[in-house]
Amino acid sequence: MNNIRQEFTIKDLENISGVKAHTIRIWEKRYNLLTPKRTDTNIRLYSNKNLEKLLNIVLLNNNNFKISKIAKMSEEELISQCKEMAINFLHKDEAINSFKLAMFSFDTVLFNETYDKLLLKMTFREVFKDVFIPFLEHIGLLWHTDTLIPAYEHFVSNLITQKIQINTEKITSKTSKSPKTYVLYLPENEIHELGLLYLNYELNLKGNNTIYLGQSLPFDNLNHFLKSKNEYCIITYMTIMPYDSKVKEYFKEADALLKESEAQFIAIGRKTDLVNNLKFKSNIKLYKSVSDLLKEL
Numbered sequence: 001m002n003n004i005r006q007e008f009t010i011k012d013l014e015n016i017s018g019v020k021a022h023t024i025r026i027w028e029k030r031y032n033l034l035t036p037k038r039t040d041t042n043i044r045l046y047s048n049k050n051l052e053k054l055l056n057i058v059l060l061n062n063n064n065f066k067i068s069k070i071a072k073m074s075e076e077e078l079i080s081q082c083k084e085m086a087i088n089f090l091h092k093d094e095a096i097n098s099f100k101l102a103m104f105s106f107d108t109v110l111f112n113e114t115y116d117k118l119l120l121k122m123t124f125r126e127v128f129k130d131v132f133i134p135f136l137e138h139i140g141l142l143w144h145t146d147t148l149i150p151a152y153e154h155f156v157s158n159l160i161t162q163k164i165q166i167n168t169e170k171i172t173s174k175t176s177k178s179p180k181t182y183v184l185y186l187p188e189n190e191i192h193e194l195g196l197l198y199l200n201y202e203l204n205l206k207g208n209n210t211i212y213l214g215q216s217l218p219f220d221n222l223n224h225f226l227k228s229k230n231e232y233c234i235i236t237y238m239t240i241m242p243y244d245s246k247v248k249e250y251f252k253e254a255d256a257l258l259k260e261s262e263a264q265f266i267a268i269g270r271k272t273d274l275v276n277n278l279k280f281k282s283n284i285k286l287y288k289s290v291s292d293l294l295k296e297l
Contacts, residue, residue, distance in 0.1 A: 010036075010190065016051065016060050016100065023053070031071035033057060048104065055101040056082040059094065082109070096135045101174045103139075103156040111159050124167045125205075128198060131159055136194065157194060162195070168201045178208050180231045183222070185213040187250070190241040195268070199290045206297065219254060226261040237290075238269035247274045251284070258282035268293060 010021045017024075027033045034054060036044040046054075053075075059082050060070050073081065082101075095114055101109035118127045139153055182203050184196050188220050193215055203210050213221075225232045242250045251267070257281040272286035287293040 008048075008051055009044070010044045013046055013051060013054055016104070017054050019054070019058060027057070027067060031067060033067075033071055052101065052105050053078065053157050055097065055104065059097050062094065062097070078195070091132070092131050093129050096138070099131075099156065100138070102145070104154050106155055108159065115163065122161070123203075128164075136160075160194060161197060164197045164201055168197075170203055171186070171201075171204050180233055181209040181211060183211045183213065183225050183232055183234045185217040185234070185236055187236055187238060187241045188216050188218050190237075190239060191215045192239040193237070195239070195290050196235075199237070199268075199293070202290075202294055203297070219250075219257070226257055226263055229262065231262070233264040233266060235266045235268065235293075238267060238271040243247040244270075244271070244274060247259045247271050249280065251275045251278060251280075255280045255282050255284060258284065266293065 005018065008016075010024055013019070014021045024034070028036070034050050036046045036050060038044060056078050057067075057070055060078075061067060064188065065081075066186070070078065095118055097265055098114040099111060102114065115127070118131060122130070139156070148193070159257070182200075184200050184203075186196060188191055197212075198224060200210050200212050222234060225234060238247075254265060255278075264283045266285050266287065268287045270288060270290060
């Protein structure tokens, strides 16, 4: 844990919690809710404990607890009240806040309790679309503000991955009669697979055959499917790779290999915008998101 981020600026706290920096300063001055240390130039620096406390305060405040009442709680009372609130929430925004708290405190139990509570009133598909996707989008925004470090994202992404895999396993035992098989992979050096994993779940849920090849696969490893006379649809998801400067080259190479094949090729992700003007000789289709593709399947 030595590489875990130990200090946050007030702007970091604003980005993570959604509470304006001005309001955080007022809570500090009026109620002594947070006690940051200060640099020689009087810049506030907040600890992990400060961040966890702020997220707990926000959770209670969003559920009609007045700041004046929260300020009178001991640390133990605050944590206890939030634990109870987190597993008895009524709104998806509270669940997202609970997941944020679990992420920044590396709390697997809180994550699972929150997830299990969601499943009492939502299907897994609804949890993923209505809660996990907005949560992951918020994580993406935190990356752009330099608030997040990889350890936080890896922790929570692995937990969500587990949930997708468990739910996929429940439905893949069914025998599909579909003549088409979907082959899913990520380009070489691409490791962000949550979107592809969820697509694999959706395809199986719809009764399709899938072959999941996972992360960082060189394109020439697909030769078996390209040369086959069976009906294959190859799907990839591009988040980071290929680099923007290499995207057109990647698709040109793919197009050259696919034009002699009966396989269909689908690419998903914002990087597809970079090749919208290319004219393909093979059966290549482009989609910005998994949701856009699912609308047509």
